[in-house]
Amino acid sequence: MTEETSDAEDIVQEAFLKLWRMREKLDEYRSIDALATEIVKNLCIDRWKSPVHASVGLDEIKVLSGWDNPEQTLVANDQVQLIGKIMETLPPLQQTIIRMKDIEGYESEEIAEITGCDIQAVRMNLSRARKRVREVFLQLTNERKENQNENRRFA
Template sequence: MELDAFKETVVSLRERLLHISLRLIENEADAEDVVQEVFLKLWQMRDALDQYRSVEALAVTMTKNLTLDKIKLRKPQGDEQDLLRIETETRNPALLLEQQDAVACIRRLIEQLPNLQQTIIRMKDVEGYELAEIADITGTQIEAVRSNLSRARKKVREHYLAIHTYNHYENR
């Protein structure tokens, strides 16, 4: 693919790719980095792009995958902490500690889920996205999102209850 064709086909997708990445990662600088990385990868494989039925679909898939990789490497951000923060003014310190342990345990359990389930449960339960928005962003059917969300919640619940029950009996 020549430079002019590349600009017309790939570079024209910049806003769409940026929007997709930004919806997932919620950090403009990181989203820009992802889009630039996608452009570099596409440029490096420009001679093979004609073999793809839809360069746009390839670019969107690459953007989603690279964004999800970037999210996976991130540590929990302040926004997630704020959403899970427990008010301390009116709480019993022992109860507060127990709740903080529960939040940390649930966070660890979510991190053990498959990537797609991790992303979906975070987008729905932490960030508040609607199922249709999640389906659009992840490129899956709404029923698949609903099913993955249900499985993710069930796994987290089962593992949390197993840990909680085990700890309860061990402390007796």
């Protein structure tokens, strides 16, 4: 239904979390398989409806940014990829929370429910994750600029 393995894995994980949270009420359902299928179907539909879930390619970055300059578009794409790599270095819970909040568009309350954390823990982890991504991003981009300036001096 998603045509993307990673999206499908995320949806299945969310479905399992939903089933786990409602584990004490599962006896009320005649078919847990049917319930699980319905949950997965609804999660897929939610993902399709949400514009936040759409993958963004170079053409979309250009359109979204309003840039006609291919160089600016490539720089923006490089920055998006760098941020993605930085996010991969975060602790797993922070990765999950920042992805759910900033990429998938979940509300903090929904994230708390899905992850099993209290709302304050979600906010704290989100703040720490954003701060770390910002710090590393600025550090790496400043290093790149310094290297470019140094290369220009020697050229």
